[in-house]
Amino acid sequence: MRSSVEIYTIASGKSRIVWQTEQLVEAPNWSPDGQSLVINGDGLLYRLPLAGGEPVLIDTGFARTCNNDHGISPDGKTIVISDKTEFGASTIYTLPAAGGVPKQVTQNRPSYWHGWSPDGKTLAYCGIRDQVFDIYTIPVEGGDETRLTFGEGRNDGPDYSPDGEWIYFNSSRPGRMQIWRIRPDGSDVTRVTDSEYGDWFPHPSPDGKHLLVISYDGDVFDHPRDLDVRLRLMDPDGGNARTLFELFGGQGTINVPNWSPDGREFAFVRYEPTVGN
Template structure:
């Protein structure tokens, strides 16, 4: 999600591939410093992998549509048809049972559709806000998303929760700073996010969490970098997130960033780091494999550049 995309009638449009730049989809392991290049293309700008429930494929968005990429033999992309759903952005998640995909439309609404493809259903009402999905509770009943006032340039993101079946959303008070990337911990006890609440420096997002039942938002790591999108592994042992350079505003595209792998009991000490050229689209949503041993991310290198 990018606040700069909020214009008349949302004004949001799918990102497109740039001349001379590739999309590279990578698989990283908790046991290796060297990620595996799974797939690369200059034809389509892909973003934000989800790992499928059966461990066999990744789901990515590109050109406003949803695509499946096989992990074992990645010969090409297969579109997942989402009937009745507008162009989508890079905020999409799978239900805990893997049967449903929840997506954020370019119209600012949330939709649910069969993960294998089929007819989508709009979940959100016309409540004066844009809705950007990031998390679903482990019991599958609740969606965690970011709401932003429609038509108000620079309006900060706020945490909100709603029934996964649809219905009114409820805002959660987390302070004045912009909040993004809310995602449940595997045990359902916490919501992790990034927030600008803890600093007066413009855009200085930091990783934080709050009890899923509500209460005070607390920082889990203090750093000089601008840190976005914490994603916990299914076993809760590791987390991965994206670090932008100090002074970055928002989470823009086309920057030298670092994907950091940490243990959730030691956020300050990276287990592994993966520098790459990317940012927006690299890892906006949870991309962990079901066995908690691997996770996926995307880079956007110039032709001839490795990552």
Template sequence: MDTLKEPFDFPVRENTKSFLEIIHVETGERETLATFDQVIEAPNWTRDDRIIYNSGGHIYSFDINTNERNVIDSGFACFCNNDHVLSPDESQIAVSHHTLEDRQSRIYILPLKGGHPTLITPMAPSYLHGWSPDGKTLSYCAERNGQYDIYTIPTSGGIEKQLTDLPGLDDGPEYSPDGRHIWFNSTRSGLMQIWRMNAMGSDQTQMTFEESNNWFPHVSPNGEKVVYLSYRKGDVEPGDHPPNKDVELRIMSNSGGESRLLLKLFGGQGTINVNSWSPDSKQIAYVRYELND
């Protein structure tokens, strides 16, 4: 167990205001749920209309109907980044927590109501992105031997399985609701693009071919649509996803084809790092930022 025996300077973006917002994917209607005088990131949307997000290393719950905000007790896992995912039954949350011994990200599971975290990935760094619909497997991006690839591991822990091994950065692996596919983003073709593969790693197929850098594909609960974050070509290096950039949220069919613009905003890192679809597949939660003067 990690204990706080020394200071840990968790990275903080100062002078930034955060806006937790939702957008209807068909009408484009937007609503601001709450404003924060600090950085919040990566909303997960629960079936009982709560938004789970991270801020300052902690995990929080925001009730859409009452605006009540509560920190989720995650024990020693209090240096969590923006890679957190709910279990299919929403009884648990898996988090990526920077451990004290080497300050690298490892994946833990704990009750969503709060409780003791259980280590799943002893090897680091590991950044969580997906939980299989049957509840048995986690998917994540990990650096091993200087290369970032896609891995899976049983939720009970054990031996990780490497799914990608081509040159370039592979990131953002998320299961489709039927469990057949893992969607991810990769620089293997030059720019960062959206890819899809079978859940065991075969048939790796490029799904976007745009002159932009596309990150974090999130499949709607009904399996029909995919939303992702897009940086303009030239604004960032293909393997980088910084904050405080003019970006777009784009949406496409799960079968591929041409995407359409959903929203332009000031954001990037933290906006939609994890799946933030509403349970009815009609809306997306996201975080927009403003820099204070």
């Protein structure tokens, strides 16, 4: 399987390849300075310079089983990771963006990070408690978690709007996975998409103009890898939805925030089957 890290430009409707590898890599974040992407592979994080060159390993200390739920803080100083090395179940940690010793944030697990608040003070994540998937927030320093959803279907993939007024997430409460949004205090739950697809991982653009989602065929409930999927763009309220392109991907393609700082482009991973010997 070949992993192709690519960037799509909204204005031109075209994508370009940044880097390819025969290894599995996933979930590109764009750095706030626009100079690099952070990706994960083999349980580790790497910084991929957009000016060219090979990815550089980021020191994550004891955390050696990072999954594809990671992200850079709005000020570019901190990386949040989800890792199971210490406890055997995904736990959220923060560490310096340049690398260093992870600091534990969540006590309850498993917890899978998905979004930074615009002010960098709060983390949004999916937590599984007694086999129930719900949306939670927690101060970046740690402490008590706040539960925003309460078991109405499976809830996952939270990401903040750029003004901090909404947290977008995907939920199966209508039967098929669709996009919803909720206020950070847990009020005003609103459905965003009503599509024939299974919609996952909503990412609002930093300029507030767009919402990007990955959409599976309607009969696919989870978010597996290695399927034909589509990336769809719409207004923040779900209007004017359109398919940008189809690709072979799924899990790992856009699990985490992936927009360029100016909202003109986004990064994603495409997977290509290769013929073995």
